[in-house]
Amino acid sequence: MDPPPITLVMVQGPRKGETIMYEPGSTIRIGRVVRGNNLPIKDAGISSKHLTIESGSGKWILRDLGSSNGTTLNSDLLPADTPFDLKDGDTVKLGRLRRGSLPGGSLPKQITEATEEMIEGMRKKAERVQEYMVEQRRRAKLLWVRLRGRYQTL
Numbered sequence: 530m531d532p533p534p535i536t537l538v539m540v541q542g543p544r545k546g547e548t549i550m551y552e553p554g555s556t557i558r559i560g561r562v563v564r565g566n567n568l569p570i571k572d573a574g575i576s577s578k579h580l581t582i583e584s585g586s587g588k589w590i591l592r593d594l595g596s597s598n599g600t601t602l603n604s605d606l607l608p609a610d611t612p613f614d615l616k617d618g619d620t621v622k623l624g625r626l627r628r629g630s631l632p633g634g635s636l637p638k639q640i641t642e643a644t645e646e647m648i649e650g651m652r653k654k655a656e657r658v659q660e661y662m663v664e665q666r667r668r669a670k671l672l673w674v675r676l677r678g679r680y681q682t683l
Contacts (some may be wrong), residue, residue, distance in 0.1 A: 530587040531553035531554070531584065531587065532553050532584050532587050532588050532589055533553070534551060534552050534553065535550070535551050535555075535557075535582065535584075535589050535615070536550045537549045537550075537551070537557070537568075542570060542572055542623075542624075543570060543571055543572055544570055551582075553584040554584055555583070555584065556581060556582075557581065557583065558580075558581050559575070559579050559580050559582070559623065560575065560576060560577050560578045560579045560580075561575045561576060561577050561579070562577045565578055570623070572623075572624055573624075574598050574623070574624025575596070575623050576594070576595075576596035576598070579593070579594060579596040579600065579623055579624075580592060580596065580600050580623065581594065582615065588614050588615070590612045590613065590614060590615070591607075591613045591614075591615050591621065592611065592612050592613070593607045593608070593609050593611070594609065594610070595609040596609070596623070598624045600621065600623055601621070601622040602620075602621055603619060603620055
């Protein structure tokens with residue numbers, strides 16, 4: 530028994546708004562490039578050969594092909610080269626999540642605060658490194674002066 534046709538609705542990304550239907554017996558190959566894929570999506574977060582969807586045993590089966598940024602089915606990150614059955618209403622996400630693509634257009638408050646703390650810590654560490662380097666240069670000059678027979682600081 531063949532599964533019903535599958536309809537892919539693109540809700541985000543460069544192909545947003547497109548709806549594509551495939552008949553049973555089809556193999557859908559999704560990737561960043563045209564070569565080897567029948568559904569190319571030009572997005573840096575998608576691998577050149579990202580995933581396949583094919584019909585078999587009366588159902589549609591999705592398989593991540595070892596993509597760099599992964600494939601999410603509903604809210605689960607899929608392991609590579611493992612078949613997963615698709616059902617009506619499933620959501621498939623490809624590639625990486627970018628800052629501007631989060632709901633509401635901003636990062637959650639906890640992430641923002643943690644990032645600000647990390648940046649402040651890095652700034653303080655950079656200041657300490659700069660002070661250390663200045664001190665090392667001062668000591669190198671002092672050593673050079675002593676080697677020349679003078680015992681004065683610069």
